[in-house]
Amino acid sequence: MATRYDAGVDHLAALLAGEPSYRVRQAWDGLYRRLLDPADMTDLPLALRQELDERLPLALTPAVESVSDGGDTVKWLWNLDDGASVETVLMHAPGRSTVCVSSQAGCAMGCGFCATGQAGFGRNLATGEIVEQVVRAARRARPRRLSNVVFMGMGEPLANYDRVWAAVRRLHDDLGLSARHLTISTVGIIPGIERLAGEELPVNLAVSLHAANDDLRNELVPINRRYPLEALVAACRRYLAATGRRLSFEWALIDATNDRPSDAAELAALARPLRAHVNLIPLNPTPGYATPGTPPAGVRAFRDRLRDLGVNVTVRQNRGTAIDAACGQLRATQSAPPQRARTVRVSPTRTESTSTSPAPTTPPGHTTERTNLPSTTAPGPTTGSPPDTARLASR
């Protein structure tokens, strides 16, 4: 059975066969413009609402909802009907509200510093599962308007190209989001970048670089062995030529690993000719990676070095750390709500609000209980604005 946001207009029309044709438009507007559940579409007859509710089930069952940053960051853990779990993060900043969505349950790319990579691949998400993450975040964002969507959550979006692109079309065509406000990140899947370059909608492209020489990148981002830097940079160049959009490079700063002056020089040499914006993301701790992120002073020094080398650079504000929604940390914290986070555990029979300031037994951002939820960090938007994404997987 198609889930609510998998169904296209044709599917809806088939469900509403025998009804006046304007009912299809009413129901579609209800789902995408007014973001309503069928039960709340009071312009439809009650029987029709009930039928749509039954025949178009939601795909995402909320398991945990966590709120931090004074309400400006909300993370959901969703259960899917086959037992998989994914996460979504909504972030508010002055003038914009951004949702960071997952495109896969798990990830096959194997970046060692990323919690999702550490947990391995589950499956691709369906288009409806991706779109529904956005719709539910948009509802939650009200009265603010959801302005940006970044595909920087769990998974490699370009490894699930067809479904991700179908979701992009739905977000643009039906939810009314501008392509300028849609960002797809990739760890460097060149065939996917080539396909993106040929699409009608010029979305933003964020490449999770993390290293600017092949030796180090082979180590940090294993897919680099298949798509090495020279070919990746050439693909980025073609993308820019085809779309005219800006490119961003995401760089998770790892202590004494990719934060040396030589790393800055190599990064600048790649970024400058492409006019790429660099987003620096101090690596957040994950259970399976021992090396810490670069300390704050080192982050500032790396940033300043890049600036001195003529690179447009931003340090990603790490938001959502208290709920493990920050870069590289999206791992469910189902057993021990971290400090200062408000966590609501959701079950079909009970909704329970936990304390707002539990004393953690582990450092903020960690839990003592491993869950089956992998996590990722994602790069930031390529708009040049200060980054406002909690990247789910440091790509």
Ligand code: SF4
């Ligand atoms: S960083 Fe991104 S591409 Fe790499 S394993 Fe994590 S989710 Fe996958």
